[in-house]
Amino acid sequence: MQFFFEVLIGGLLSGVMYALVALGFVLIYKASGVFNFAQGAMVFFAALTFVGVMELGVPFGFALIVTFVAMVLLGVATEKVVLRPLVNQPQITLFMATIGLTFFIEGLAQGAWGASVRGLEIPGIQDEPIAWAMDNWGIGISKFDLFAAIVSALLVSSLAVFFNKTRIGRALRAVADDHQAALSIGIPLQNIWRIVWAVSGFVALVAGLMWGARNGVQFALTFVALKALPVLIIGGFESVAGAIVGGLIIGAAEKLGEVYIGPMVGGGIEGWFPYVMALLFLLVRPEGLFGERHIDRV
Amino acid sequence: MLYREAGQFKASYNEDQQIFPIRQDRIAIAAIIAFFYLVVPFVASQYWLQAILIPVLIFSLAAIGLNILTGYAGQLSLGSAAFMAVGAFGAYNFMLRVPGMPILAAFVLGGLCAALVGIAFGLPSLRIKGFYLAVATLAAQFFIVWALTKFSWFSNNSSSGVITAQQVDIFGYAFTSPEAKYLLTLAVVTVLALAAKNMVRSSIGRSWMAIRDMDVAAEVIGFRPLQTKLSAFAISSFYCGVAGALYAYTYLGTVEPEGFNLDLSFRILFMIIIGGVGSILGSFLGAAFIVLLPILLNISMHVLGGWVPQGLASNLELIVFGGLIIFFLIVEPHGLARLWQIGKEKLRLWPFPH
Numbered sequence: 001m002q003f004f005f006e007v008l009i010g011g012l013l014s015g016v017m018y019a020l021v022a023l024g025f026v027l028i029y030k031a032s033g034v035f036n037f038a039q040g041a042m043v044f045f046a047a048l049t050f051v052g053v054m055e056l057g058v059p060f061g062f063a064l065i066v067t068f069v070a071m072v073l074l075g076v077a078t079e080k081v082v083l084r085p086l087v088n089q090p091q092i093t094l095f096m097a098t099i100g101l102t103f104f105i106e107g108l109a110q111g112a113w114g115a116s117v118r119g120l121e122i123p124g125i126q127d128e129p130i131a132w133a134m135d136n137w138g139i140g141i142s143k144f145d146l147f148a149a150i151v152s153a154l155l156v157s158s159l160a161v162f163f164n165k166t167r168i169g170r171a172l173r174a175v176a177d178d179h180q181a182a183l184s185i186g187i188p189l190q191n192i193w194r195i196v197w198a199v200s201g202f203v204a205l206v207a208g209l210m211w212g213a214r215n216g217v218q219f220a221l222t223f224v225a226l227k228a229l230p231v232l233i234i235g236g237f238e239s240v241a242g243a244i245v246g247g248l249i250i251g252a253a254e255k256l257g258e259v260y261i262g263p264m265v266g267g268g269i270e271g272w273f274p275y276v277m278a279l280l281f282l283l284v285r286p287e288g289l290f291g292e293r294h295i296d297r298v
Numbered sequence: 299m300l301y302r303e304a305g306q307f308k309a310s311y312n313e314d315q316q317i318f319p320i321r322q323d324r325i326a327i328a329a330i331i332a333f334f335y336l337v338v339p340f341v342a343s344q345y346w347l348q349a350i351l352i353p354v355l356i357f358s359l360a361a362i363g364l365n366i367l368t369g370y371a372g373q374l375s376l377g378s379a380a381f382m383a384v385g386a387f388g389a390y391n392f393m394l395r396v397p398g399m400p401i402l403a404a405f406v407l408g409g410l411c412a413a414l415v416g417i418a419f420g421l422p423s424l425r426i427k428g429f430y431l432a433v434a435t436l437a438a439q440f441f442i443v444w445a446l447t448k449f450s451w452f453s454n455n456s457s458s459g460v461i462t463a464q465q466v467d468i469f470g471y472a473f474t475s476p477e478a479k480y481l482l483t484l485a486v487v488t489v490l491a492l493a494a495k496n497m498v499r500s501s502i503g504r505s506w507m508a509i510r511d512m513d514v515a516a517e518v519i520g521f522r523p524l525q526t527k528l529s530a531f532a533i534s535s536f537y538c539g540v541a542g543a544l545y546a547y548t549y550l551g552t553v554e555p556e557g558f559n560l561d562l563s564f565r566i567l568f569m570i571i572i573g574g575v576g577s578i579l580g581s582f583l584g585a586a587f588i589v590l591l592p593i594l595l596n597i598s599m600h601v602l603g604g605w606v607p608q609g610l611a612s613n614l615e616l617i618v619f620g621g622l623i624i625f626f627l628i629v630e631p632h633g634l635a636r637l638w639q640i641g642k643e644k645l646r647l648w649p650f651p652h
Contacts, residue, residue: 100623
């Protein structure tokens with residue numbers, strides 16, 4: 001039983017990390033109706049830029065700011081070069097454009113900073129079990145995982161405040177609701193999109209730092225980001241809360257599946273288990289747990 | 299002057315229903331086919347046949363498959379490489395386990411295996427659309443590659459799932475030279491491409507397009523979404539499966555499941571975006587473009603000499619691919635095939651465009 005809880009908690013904590021990536025998808029989808037496949041590449045780009053800037057001998061905080069500025073620039077450029085010319089195109093076209101963007105950003109990141117695997121250290125946080133939890137409950141919880149969970153919780157709550165309490169947040173929700181209505185009451189659509197892409201760039205930066213510190217900064221990060229897709233399916237594309245809950249479900253199910261179902265079929269099922277789970281989930285609830293139900297009209 | 303329809307009257311139903319209703323088109327197609335059958339094998343070097351023409355043909359076939367699903371039936375798929383893998387491993391196993399199996403029958407059976415798998419993974423498309431479906435096809439991509447690697451039965455217990463294609467033998471003639479392999483590939487691709495060209499303008503093709511353009515409306519006027527979508531999945535996967543079998547037997551010879559990864563799926567998707575979504579001709583143009591682009595980039599790197607740093611070359615390929623996709627989607631969403639069509643319109647009106 002203890003082992004079960006250890007696996008479960010490990011899964012939930014890594015699920016938090018998936019949720020971090022999924023959050024970036026949700027933000028953009030909510031505001032602009034674009035399913036941004038390039039979010040994973042943005043995570044990779046952020047992590048690589050951060051490590052690259054650090055290697056130049058820049059202190060941690062400053063590197064963070066530089067990377068943030070780079071992400072904002074990337075977001076603004078994307079809005080200007082890719083999205084604006086594609087306004088009013090079918091969603092599938094926009095989706096395919098973001099697949100192109102994925103390749104572009106991956107090439108750009110590796111071209112600028114090189115393709116070698118690097119380590120990323122967040123000062124003061126090691127990937128080691130917490131002694132207190134070990135002593136009292138006998139369950140190994142990694143300090144790093146806990147730290148990641150706290151950071152995500154902070155990020156989500158500040159995003160929630162931002163969305164619900166500020167003027168920009170209200171404008172964002174208005175745009176998400178109805179582009180045309182928002183435009184007609186004078187909300188500047190383009191500005192809002194730029195802000196959303198910048199915010200999701202920031203989320204990508206946080207996710208990139210977390211994943212980079214955990215697995216090293218390498219190309220495989222983009223595959224981790226793909227795991228955010230089943231998270232979205234389970235949580236629903238339009239819901240921030242859904243991204244979190246979906247992330248937790250996927251994280252826990254993936255680890256439990258690997259440990260308990262994996263041996264029956266020869267292991268290594270982590271790679272596809274979330275997708276198949278999402279697929280089965282879709283058959284029951286096509287709009288996800290928290291997604292909006294769409295009514296088709298002719 | 300040359301390209302005129304004036305004076306070509308359709309006097310019978312047969313004439314009206316030809317695949318290529320304009321005489322110049324028929325002549326051009328016949329000339330192109332004759333050129334690729336009769337001239338190319340004698341003039342092309344081994345390198346051209348083996349490294350360019352055969353892969354272009356195979357990828358064209360896979361692109362036609364994806365185009366049927368995405369371009370005509372409107373169901374986005376990110377798992378075409380996995381269906382190619384099913385075709386390749388299916389054909390391999392039929393050759394291996396059934397004594398005296400004719401190779402072409404093995405290709406067809408491999409394609410049918412892919413079609414069955416395609417139907418299984420296409421079932422969710424009845425309830426889900428768009429991005430959700432794209433993610434569902436990712437499940438197919440990862441699951442199939444994993445299953446082919448994990449269960450060694452598929453690869454006859456070889457390590458890490460690598461299979462070596464048996465020799466291609468038809469009626470005692472061994473297809474070993476690049477020319478023979480090229481002709482075999484060309485023959486399969488010609489037959490299937492003409493079939494596809496015919497299919498998309500028949501009732502089944504029109505039902506796909508109706509579902510693509512507005513599925514609810516199509517359902518209301520009497521198309522059955524179940525049969526229409528699943529037939530698109532089945533036929534698309536069949537094409538991808540046959541392409542996969544050719545990929546193993548006439549192109550590489552030795553393949554492993556990991557070779558059919560997500561990257562290959564994306565590559566096929568790029569082919570149809572650049573070539574033209576919803577166009578058979580576009581599938582060929584796109585495949586040729588995507589196969590030739592890295593080679594051209596390489597050559598231009600060599601020409602530029604040491605000016606470009608070593609590591610940048612492969613990344614430049616990614617950047618150029620990504621940039622081109624965005625460029626095409628913005629400037630010409632219907633791809634190279636549309637450019638060809640515009641050219642045809644111009645020719646038709648020339649020299650009096652008003």
